[in-house]
Amino acid sequence: MNMTIEAKQTVRPAAETAETNWSDVYRPRFHFTAAKNWINDPNGVCYHDGKYHLYYQYNPNAAKWGGIHWGHATSTDLAYWQDEPLALTPTPGGPDGEGCFSGCFALIDGVPTLYYTGYTQAAQTQCMATSDDLQQWTKVPEAIIATPPEGVARQDFRDPYVFRHGEFWYMALGASLRGERGQCLLYRSADGRHWHYRHPLFVAPDRSLGVMWECPNFFPLGDKWVLSFSQWLGLGVNYFVGRFEDERFIAETPGVLDVDGSAFAHLTMRAPDERTLQWAWIVERREQDLIDADGWSGAMSVPRELDLDKDGGLTLRPVDAIERLRRRQVAQVETRARQGTVHRFAGRFLDIDARFTLHDTGQAGVKVGLTVLSSPDGSETTRIVYHPAAQRLTVERSRSSINHKTCRQDQHAQLYLAPGEALSLRVLLDASVLEVYANNRVCITSRVYPALHSSIEATAFVEGLADLDLLVWEMGSIYTPGARSASQCA
Ligand code: DQQ
Numbered sequence: 126m127n128m129t130i131e132a133k134q135t136v137r138p139a140a141e142t143a144e145t146n147w148s149d150v151y152r153p154r155f156h157f158t159a160a161k162n163w164i165n166d167p168n169g170v171c172y173h174d175g176k177y178h179l180y181y182q183y184n185p186n187a188a189k190w191g192g193i194h195w196g197h198a199t200s201t202d203l204a205y206w207q208d209e210p211l212a213l214t215p216t217p218g219g220p221d222g223e224g225c226f227s228g229c230f231a232l233i234d235g236v237p238t239l240y241y242t243g244y245t246q247a248a249q250t251q252c253m254a255t256s257d258d259l260q261q262w263t264k265v266p267e268a269i270i271a272t273p274p275e276g277v278a279r280q281d282f283r284d285p286y287v288f289r290h291g292e293f294w295y296m297a298l299g300a301s302l303r304g305e306r307g308q309c310l311l312y313r314s315a316d317g318r319h320w321h322y323r324h325p326l327f328v329a330p331d332r333s334l335g336v337m338w339e340c341p342n343f344f345p346l347g348d349k350w351v352l353s354f355s356q357w358l359g360l361g362v363n364y365f366v367g368r369f370e371d372e373r374f375i376a377e378t379p380g381v382l383d384v385d386g387s388a389f390a391h392l393t394m395r396a397p398d399e400r401t402l403q404w405a406w407i408v409e410r411r412e413q414d415l416i417d418a419d420g421w422s423g424a425m426s427v428p429r430e431l432d433l434d435k436d437g438g439l440t441l442r443p444v445d446a447i448e449r450l451r452r453r454q455v456a457q458v459e460t461r462a463r464q465g466t467v468h469r470f471a472g473r474f475l476d477i478d479a480r481f482t483l484h485d486t487g488q489a490g491v492k493v494g495l496t497v498l499s500s501p502d503g504s505e506t507t508r509i510v511y512h513p514a515a516q517r518l519t520v521e522r523s524r525s526s527i528n529h530k531t532c533r534q535d536q537h538a539q540l541y542l543a544p545g546e547a548l549s550l551r552v553l554l555d556a557s558v559l560e561v562y563a564n565n566r567v568c569i570t571s572r573v574y575p576a577l578h579s580s581i582e583a584t585a586f587v588e589g590l591a592d593l594d595l596l597v598w599e600m601g602s603i604y605t606p607g608a609r610s611a612s613q614c615a
Pocket residue numbers: 165166182193226227242283284339340355389390
């Protein structure tokens with residue numbers, strides 16, 4: 126590759142002097158967070174030389190968005206993670222002078238390469254950096270794509286996702302069409318360095334899917350292709366499954382990856398064993414003064430594995446490696462019940478596997494579910510409820526905290542169960558982080574901030590005849606001992 130090389134970046138540990146405050150009751154232990162300050166989108170996820178790499182949008186100076194760098198963490202097994210030095214730092218006066226925005230990893234002719242958006246207030250441009258060891262990155266000083274095509278503003282042009290298909294490299298890029306609706310642009314390159322605009326890969330039919338698409342991913346899955354995108358303004362993450370023919374995407378099946386933008390900017394990679402893995406940024410849902418007081422913001426979802434179901438929709442579930450983080454078993458129940466609390470358990474760091482086989486689905490008022498983070502007097506509780514009549518899964522947050530500076534809106538997802546199909550809930554509760562997977566088809570990602578120390582109780586309940594199989598484990602920490610003053614995160 127013929128390129129001018131800029132001096133190597135100074136390596137500065139992302140965690141730096143930070144000591145994670147494990148007495149912070151909202152701090153997750155098995156979802157990745159930075160030791161302090163702000164994180165957002167997952168970036169550049171890849172597997173290389175025996176390690177998974179998770180880069181992420183990071184502000185090393187405050188627990189709010191701004192001055193965006195790339196942080197970095199690695200794992201050999203997708204369960205335990207280690208902090209690594211900062212990967213990308215804005216270069217004053219360069220195309221990324223005010224931020225290194227989101228992007229991806231590709232191995233170009235054997236050379237580890239990052240593609241990302243260089244941010245200044247004047248323009249968003251696409252940039253590139255290479256490395257020998259995935260720690261120190263050498264930037265190409267000038268943007269490799271400096272201007273957007275006709276109809277796209279310089280401020281609506283970001284988040285490259287590079288993939289190989291046939292003889293070419295392709296780049297899917299997030300954009301807005303004249304500020305009116307989201308679209309994904311397609312670029313092509315023979316060498317990964319010189320890029321040529323082809324045409325929109327796909328344009329939203331209307332503005333109901335957001336006026337701008339961020340962080341598009343375009344990847345093969347089974348014999349199909351999937352286009353996922355994050356709707357700006359933070360309205361949720363959607364996908365289409367379809368075909369990729371003559372450099373155009375033909376959408377067939379629409380779907381929702383995460384409702385309401387609580388998980389955002391999903392990023393997908395192909396693992397060496399051909400699994401399709403994905404991470405998402407889990408957004409903070411409390412007021413900034415509370416965030417400032419705790420000194421950190423944002424978490425990553427656990428790695429998720431994607432697949433296709435027989436109807437052409439996406440399935441998603443936590444990777445099996447998460448099970449290595451299970452510690453003491455807190456519940457093991459197999460029972461039939463008709464009304465009320467079926468089982469009580471407790472904890473703030475739990476992996477809950479609950480299967481409800483419903484027998485009264487035709488009757489009005491039937492519902493089943495779980496409560497978590499409840500206080501003994503019931504003044505705080507978060508309920509995960511399935512209503513078969515409405516075919517709706519809800520995370521009820523109206524009583525999740527007595528602190529009014531936290532988000533207490535309910536979250537809903539549509540979940541159609543086939544006749545006779547049981548409801549399978551996999552719930553990952555990690556202090557203030559809650560991931561709810563239902564039948565591997567639907568995911569609600571949530572944040573809850575109970576204010577009472579006694580809010581650690583949980584139940585499984587039914588209203589209507591149902592069989593319940595319940596398994597619950599307490600969860601350990603993803604950080605290897607010593608990596609982050611780990612005394613309280615065993
Ligand atoms: N976050 C990044 C952008 C992206 C947005 C900036 C999505 O690259 O569009 O931090 O959360």
